[in-house]
Amino acid sequence: MRTNIVHIGATELNYEIRKIVDVAHEIARMSGQPIQWENIGDPIQKGESLPLWMKEIVASHAMKDETYGYSPTKGLLETREFLAKRRNSQGNVKIDANDILFFNGLGDAVSKVYGFLRREARVIGPSPAYPTHSSAEAAHSGYPPITYRLDPARGWMPDLEELRNKVKYNESIAGIMIINPDNPTGAVFPREIIEEMVQIAREYKLFLVADEIYINMVYNGKECTPISEVVEEVPAIALKGISKEFPWPGGRCGWMEVYNHHKDPMFELYIQSILNAKMLEVSSTTLPQAVIPEVMSNPEYINWQKERNSFFEKRSQMIGKIFSDCPGVIVNPPDGAFYVSVVFDAPLGENMHLKMPGADIKSYIDKLCPPGVEPDRKFVYHLLGSRNICVVPLSSFVTDLRGFRCTLLEKDDQKFEETYRTIAEAIQEFLKS
Numbered sequence: 001m002r003t004n005i006v007h008i009g010a011t012e013l014n015y016e017i018r019k020i021v022d023v024a025h026e027i028a029r030m031s032g033q034p035i036q037w038e039n040i041g042d043p044i045q046k047g048e049s050l051p052l053w054m055k056e057i058v059a060s061h062a063m064k065d066e067t068y069g070y071s072p073t074k075g076l077l078e079t080r081e082f083l084a085k086r087r088n089s090q091g092n093v094k095i096d097a098n099d100i101l102f103f104n105g106l107g108d109a110v111s112k113v114y115g116f117l118r119r120e121a122r123v124i125g126p127s128p129a130y131p132t133h134s135s136a137e138a139a140h141s142g143y144p145p146i147t148y149r150l151d152p153a154r155g156w157m158p159d160l161e162e163l164r165n166k167v168k169y170n171e172s173i174a175g176i177m178i179i180n181p182d183n184p185t186g187a188v189f190p191r192e193i194i195e196e197m198v199q200i201a202r203e204y205k206l207f208l209v210a211d212e213i214y215i216n217m218v219y220n221g222k223e224c225t226p227i228s229e230v231v232e233e234v235p236a237i238a239l240k241g242i243s244k245e246f247p248w249p250g251g252r253c254g255w256m257e258v259y260n261h262h263k264d265p266m267f268e269l270y271i272q273s274i275l276n277a278k279m280l281e282v283s284s285t286t287l288p289q290a291v292i293p294e295v296m297s298n299p300e301y302i303n304w305q306k307e308r309n310s311f312f313e314k315r316s317q318m319i320g321k322i323f324s325d326c327p328g329v330i331v332n333p334p335d336g337a338f339y340v341s342v343v344f345d346a347p348l349g350e351n352m353h354l355k356m357p358g359a360d361i362k363s364y365i366d367k368l369c370p371p372g373v374e375p376d377r378k379f380v381y382h383l384l385g386s387r388n389i390c391v392v393p394l395s396s397f398v399t400d401l402r403g404f405r406c407t408l409l410e411k412d413d414q415k416f417e418e419t420y421r422t423i424a425e426a427i428q429e430f431l432k433s
């Protein structure tokens with residue numbers, strides 16, 4: 001090429017959650033056995049079905065001609081008014097329909113949030129981190145992500161001292177990102193932690209990005225504090241969506257609520273640039289936006305959510321039981337979302353391995369694990385090759401911790417228990433090999 005056509009952040013884009021799928025398909029072909037998918041957070045793929053009343057609402061809207069047209073750039077006014085009213089009845093920050101902007105899923109919102117930041121301005125995020133955020137942030141700057149640690153030994157609570165110090169000594173940090181409830185850890189951060197983060201943002205004149213896509217998926221008696229309850233005058237963006245909550249990930253529908261943008265001219269200009277960028281794309285998908293008010297105000301909605309959360313609570317407790325007797329790893333049963341991260345706390349050696357069922361699979365997996373491969377990646381490939389279970393290595397979530405992430409989504413109790421007992425047994429075989 002006459003001119004370098006590669007974007008400055010091209011090497012920062014990585015989404016192992018989907019990359020591993022090709023390897024898994026190859027293992028399924030070679031072994032002739034199905035894969036137990038524990039890699040991706042798609043409840044539909046894992047056999048969840050939307051309740052009939054919700055499908056009927058979607059179907060009735062699908063019969064209306066107007067749902068086939070473009071929506072306004074910010075999103076349907078009626079839906080934004082509904083969401084603003086709902087927010088105002090819960091949070092202490094008051095918003096109106098103009099403070100809400102729809103996207104084609106939060107993936108689209110995330111790429112705009114970082115893509116339209118000035119290149120030198122950085123957003124510090126959690127480690128481990130959901131890669132859609134960390135990769136988009138790093139790609140916009142051309143440098144690796146800047147992170148604060150979530151500590152597995154303290155129930156995945158953030159290291160606020162590290163956060164404060166990094167913010168204090170790195171002037172390029174303009175924002176703090178938090179995912180609450182968190183992916184990949186399943187942690188729900190207590191109110192005091194969110195308040196302290198807001199305080200750091202206030203002191204150093206930063207803005208906040210709170211990814212709250214799992215905000216209504218909380219259990220084990222925990223409560224999750226939306227940023228709107230504690231943000232007061234600090235500029236902030238809350239990201240919400242229906243991919244996990246309805247769950248309708250294929251609807252590609254999420255939205256941004258902006259708090260306090262009129263209080264800071266620079267933040268206001270930044271938000272305006274995101275809106276202008278969305279205008280160039282015309283609008284986001286109309287049908288899922290159209291159904292939101294009717295679904296969320298349906299009398300069945302709250303009970304149905306409670307039932308769903310008690311399913312995840314049961315899964316979380318099963319995880320607690322299975323891993324209570326599994327030396328060599330730290331496992332915090334999740335309190336929110338539907339992921340669990342297993343962290344190795346025993347030292348991992350180069351020669352650790354799992355026995356493969358045949359020479360062809362062994363040779364295929366060995367090629368994927370050359371000398372020097374991350375040990376958790378090796379464990380994940382060996383688990384796939386030896387037991388047809390597909391999880392994601394923690395090292396692909398921007399962290400020095402070694403482990404893997406899996407999900408609570410399996411609907412069948414027996415299959416769930418069997419999968420996790422097999423994983424626990426594979427951990428012991430790997431550590432003792």
Ligand SMILES: Cc1ncc(COP(=O)(O)O)c(C=O)c1O
Nearest residue numbers: 041105106107130183241243254
């Ligand atoms: C924390 C978090 N944010 C955003 C997304 C993306 O959601 P969407 O389907 O709305 O693009 C996900 C998907 O897994 C997620 O876990």
